[in-house]
Amino acid sequence: MDERVLIQGNEAVARGAIHAGCRFFAGYPITPSSEIMHCMARTLPEVGGVFFQAEDEIAALAACVGASWAGFKSMTATSGPGFSLMQEEIGYAVMTETPVVIVDVGRAGPSTGQATKPAQGDYLQARFGSHGDYELVVLSAWSVEEAYRETVRAFNIAEELRCPVVLLLDEAVGHLREDAALVPLPVTERRKGPLGGRYFGPTPEGVAPMPPFGSGARLHVTGSTHDPTGRRMTQDPRVQGELVAWLSEKVLGRREELFRYEAWDVDDAELVLVSWGISARAARAAQLQLRQQGYPVGLFRPITLWPLAPAVLTEVLGDREVLVVEMNRGQLAHELSAMLGPERIRTLTVTDGRVISPGRVAEAALAALEGRG
């Protein structure tokens, strides 16, 4: 057995980031994410990295974008109120094709809400929060060990696609301490060359290389519409159309390989619970208990929250009834309704700042099974 350590979810994120090669962190402290910042502040100087406490979350993410262009893998961490402030810079990172990892440890909102209580209310903001048409990648974790693993994956995806990647946790996972094996994982390095003149948009090899500032490439980094060297092209409809399509398609074109999930007992299920993050642990406990009692209930747990892969969802879920369990007013359910049709989607939603309990999930699952008629 791998050596297991007792570690907090937020600390595991920091460990994952350091393992993935993160050498720049900028942030503004906010409960329940601050432990990530504390760990990065302690650790980065020991590994030759830079820690920066910014004046606010907008500046924090802006600094991460700048550091990424200086050649540093970069991360920030925040919670709902700070995540809202970061939306402008998320769009800038999308437009400038900048790899950066943003960790949002969800707390009960809206606004300052309940700072120490968990929620999953930032799901739609994570994928839709900035303006304009774009796609990015949103990952989740239901355990401390997975928080470590998905942090490493977030960095890898950010490098492969040159886009911001959001790791969406919740207070419960962020503050949970549990035994975990933090094993070495493969790490994707920055592709810094060749210096061929195309640094934005598609190249024959796919995503363009990203030479760091000072390495000799002539380019311009701008949030305005631009050509492959970064030259502003703010009147040209063709460039605008192609760039917007590229920024989305480089993500959506890989939706199936990006879509990581787990499924249990779905094949012979008449009802499938769909749940993510800490809610999925309540759902799993309920599903195990219901199966023991002979009820045909399965569980599907998306780990990648965006992009979802409709083909995979259709293949795994078939035409089964679905009960979406989440700590918001039905945000993942909203997406699943659009993809699978609203008729078969039921929801169990909790927004009282408490972790949903296995008992409530089991109750809702039994009601759904009975309601099928």
Place this chain on the structure above:
Amino acid sequence: MDVREIVIAGVGGQGTVFAARILAHAALIAGHHVAQSASYGAEARGTPAWAGVVISSNPIVFPYPQHCDAVLALAAPGYRLWEDRLAPGAVVLAEEALGLPGIGVPAARLAQELGAPQAANLVLLGALLGYTGWLARDVAAEAVAALSPERFRAGNLAALEAGWRYGRSIA
């Protein structure tokens, strides 16, 4: 050990989370799977707070206590959140001065006598382990030594030991 669900309840500032971290660390040293959770307010002190520890020989699915096998009560407000979620035969060890149901432990007085007034939490934790034998005394002491800041280490170890002896004496 199959599964044990333990809650340490009090108000913010009493070290409920610290005691839970020590219990969780001891469980890890003993080779168990463990999950430690907590709930507290945005205020640093004074509002209801609790910390939960789930210990199991198998990987833990739901990491929060649901039906407590033990509650350690340092203050009534935290205890009230859990009094109706006790498993049959649950052990409740409460600071004696609170007059709560369960077994009274003079945790504050013992900690005071040791010159470690901050360590009533560890007196109660020691009492639980002395009373139930769920984890060995030396494993708990190792966890206390590992997690205590230097200036509190000796006092915390003494508090754990005093609690353990008290727990044994009433077992």
